[in-house]
Amino acid sequence: MSNYLEIPEFEDSIPFRMFLNDGMTIVYPHWHTEIEIIYSRKGKVNIGVDDTIVQLEKGEIYIFPSGEAHYFLASPDSERYVYQFNLKLFDEKILRTSEDSLISLFASGEPHSRYWPKELTQKATELLVQLYGVEEQKPAGMKYMSVGYLYQLIGELYLHLPRRIAEKAQTKRSAIQYKETLDLLNQVFEYVEDRFQEVIVLEDVAKFVGFSPYYFTRFFKTNTGQTFMQFLTEYRINQAKFILANEKIPMVEVAEKAGFSSVKTFHHVFKEAVGQSPLQYRKNLNNH
Structure with missing residues (x-):
């Protein structure tokens, strides 16, 4: 089955959205230019990354960089938070100094939290859960809070995200290669x-x-x-x-x-x- 291009439908001018999928929501092979983060809220989530099946345990996080093909298999008794955002959300001309670009950060970084430092996993989980809570409760100033949590997450990834392990570095559609x-x-x-x-x-x-x-x-x-x-x-x-x-x-x-x-x-x-x-x-x- 060929990969198809997904164009996320954002509800407003902020190129960010999130939603909850149950384990029986099957998603066919696709890719998009947006960054996608998966957080396993419940059970084990089965993810296809190119030709590899990755099982995301409860509480684990997986990041898909821009352009990486992926899909979701049936995962009974599981739930996953899905976060998607376009890198246009961050003004790199103003914010970036000597560090790698955002596209390089996500493309070269280890996508699976199983291989992250403990402090990064804890902080990223905290931010993602808080982010979902803001989107659910919709308090005054929610967009400021949502963007704030995303900026904090980017900062933590710059500080602590390790490089991809060698055998995972040769993905078929990495954002650097493509x-x-x-x-x-x-x-x-x-x-x-x-x-x-x-x-x-x-x-x-x-x-x-x-x-x-x-x-x-x-x-x-x-x-x-x-x-x-x-x-x-x-x-x-x-x-x-x-x-x-x-x-x-x-x-x-x-x-x-x-x-x-x-x-x-x-x-x-x-x-x-x-x-x-x-x-x-x-x-x-x-x-x-």
């Missing part, structure tokens, strides 16, 4: 993020990253598992879902704000992808 690919994909993602409301054609995107249309088509499909136009359509549908959930505006405006050329096209594409019309989708949200 840094150029990830950088190019990020350029494409940012291009779409900035222009999705406009007419976007493949030739323009290819030119933007310095590729021929033919090479760009192969590059994008190879590294994301989908064509560029499939990705663009999926991105616009996700934008439409967010708008439908948060704004009470006519469908023609939803279509325009999500980047669709007409409300007729929007209705057809949305229904084909989601299985219900945009109007029904909005009604179902209001009924929950």
